[in-house]
Amino acid sequence: MLMAFKLALRNLIGAGLRTWLNVIVLSFAFVVIIWHKGILDGWDRQARTDMISWEAGGGQYWQQNYDPYDPFTISDSHAPVTGTLQNMVGHGTLTPILITQGTIYPSGRMLSVLIKGIDPAQKILAIPSAMLDTASGDIPAIIGTSMAASSKLKTGDHVTLRWRDRNGAFDATEIRIAGIFKTNVPTVDGSQIWLPLSKLQQMMLMPGEATILVCKQRNESFPAAAGWKVKDLDFLLADMNNIIKSKTAGGMVLWGILMMLALLAIFDTQVLAIFRRQKEIGMYVAMGMTRRQVVALFTTEGAMHAVLATLLGAVYGIPLLALQAIRGISFPVSGSDYGISMAERLYPHYGIRLIIMTILIVMIATTIVSYWPARKIARMKPTDALRGKIQ
């Protein structure tokens, strides 16, 4: 076996340019898949952490009518926070958010917004609610940078806000932009403004009421509460998971094409080798190798492409990927284009499992395409092979 390995390596290296071309293409396949998966995994991790800290918390309670995709139900999606839930709020393990719709009129334009009331003292989400100081008597609001950009609002600006209270009556007031925060999570930023919870409750005539309640991170107990539905993290992050999955699938296509190219080249090399090296095959048999051993030798030779590709891929791939993992990659697109959290600088994450799995898949696939043509040797007559007459 060791001999076959040694011999195969000699033959392969001896074949020169052809070998290296195959190895280079195969190593690209290696590095590209690891790189691509690494970026997605890194993105997944970053997006998860961001979504959890800015929006999802450790899970949420939704008022039973609440459906974020249905704006018509929003006016019915609120209820008083009582009993167990109220206790949890008291203990700081839950924070209530009241959500409603409204319109702002920045510099004469009209913009439909979601109004979210949040407790300025809350510590559960990363939303900088402490900026919502109510000391000055007016109504402070905070917005994200992307909202600020689309509404052209700056800190200190005043803007008119119009809303309907619980009885359906319109009302309007002036609010003051008390702060602008930067987040990677578009779903707490675009087309929405954050007000102090108690102010919004007053405005809506809904004292003590909320639309959703966000649990603190790594919260483990979700006691049932009548009129409220528990939404765990799996549910809250499902959209994000789906988007990442579809990105993964897209990348797999690219990888599949690269792999196919590499495997085709190796297959071709093997088929050619078996035609061109008939006399050599005959010689191996004459020297006392069984045809099985010759098949094994040629298969090993082909499969060795994967070994060389792993080494070559490691030579340029490790420094390249490591550098990116440390320095991060900056993306010109903003996360809101994807509808999920995306940092400006992504840190790819390369798991050992991913690397081992990739190497295994490439090894196995290479061995199969090498073995396939080599089987022909087992049916060759050594006398024909020696004459080089096989068609």
Place this chain on the structure above:
Amino acid sequence: MDSGHLITIQHLKKHFAMGAGKFTALNGIDLTFDKGEFTGIIGPSGSGKTTLLNIIGSLDVPSEGKAIVMGKSVGDLGAREAAMLRKTKLGFIFQSYNLLQVHTVYENVEFPLLLLGIDAATRKQMVKDALEWVGLTDKTSSRPAQLSGGECQRVAIARAMVKKPEIVLADEPTANLDAANSHHILQTMEKLNHEFRTTFIFATHDEKVIGYIRRKIFLEDGKVAKDELITKS
């Protein structure tokens, strides 16, 4: 059945499928060979020399009759046993040398020893000896492409002889060589034949080879036409 000969060939026939019918390449051969012979099988192109050599070398099997090589009937050997016979007892020399182009002279000669699983130290000594026999000790790390035809064939002889086989089968070993190189090759083989009593069987129609051999077997249309021993020199 065991006649005490190194090789016994009895009523040997070899047919090849040819379209609908068959072509008879060997048509009833009876021959024996003994240890230490230096014999040529001589005949025109198509007379069946290579076919006979291949059967003796257990690369092919008889269609009828028997070929018994060192007590083993070639037609009855399994693939493994035939490979074992070739690996341990037989050496081959080909017209076109058939060296591994990407390997050095040393590695080419070492190859049969790797197959035999001989340890590295012993291997090294054996390769060194074999290269000495053929006078190529100064070319060990060259590759075949850098050698002349005569040198290539000497590498092939070293490869065939390195494991000190019982029988060396050489199919037209001088066909690609000029006169000077042919003589050199033949002298080398003659020397090894004397030194180790290795049996050499050539297939040839080269006059130069005929001048060295001590037994001439003339083949014509798959039959032995003449079998003569040369006793002089």
